[in-house]
Amino acid sequence: MSATVSIPTILRTHTGGEKQVKADGSTLQEVIADLEANHPGIKDRLVTDGALHRFVNVYVNDEDVRFAGGLDAQVPDGGTVTILPAVAGGR
């Protein structure tokens, strides 16, 4: 079960500058664990206290995983995982 993961600029220090990497797993949690095994340090940028960090948006195929199970979201074989920086501010 392999997925293609798109990495935003801010996290490419962990992937040697690569914009896209492969990772194995059938859930987002497993994909992130596999990412961490190959690109140490990346997990802490994505997950905090067992949930996705509010500073990132993660999409499996075209869907924001916040509406699809979070870290338990299913990742189909050959699917795409896209990580984008959340854009917010104010106050």
Add this chain to the structure above:
Amino acid sequence: MLVIRADLVEEMVAHARRDHPREACGQLLGPGDSDRPERYVPMTNADDADARGSDYRFDSGEQFRVYKQAMENDEETVVVFHSHTRVPRRPLTDSGLPEAYPSVKDIEYMGLQPGVHFAIVALTGPDAEPDLRSFLLDADGEVIEDEVQVVERYMLSHTGADDVPDRS
């Protein structure tokens, strides 16, 4: 320095006026690695923490669709824009405008997009005079003000005058 076409500034200001007193937000896209904004994409402010609209957050689904389209066009986000509208809740400058300066929350999120210009339009009312400023984070995470140069058109030596955006 942020060099930006006057018509793009007008689009941002018009959006800020339309949405006032809610904060408006959007992004300016341009060719990859060009640092040259070519088109304004207004974004839906999905922040619902405060019904008075004093915060902003890009709608995540819309952000993804714009990102996909940008990838296909070999475009990238050059500028992230939002407006400041809350007079009583922001420090006032001598001019009486809500300050076009990043808040603590703005700065937290700016750190996620190195190299992207963060433009703020401060507007006290829908018909008020806008104050446009732009900021970047340096390598140490300190806010630095980015001088804004508004031009009628970009002077591109290899293509001549740029009357028409590269892509629409």
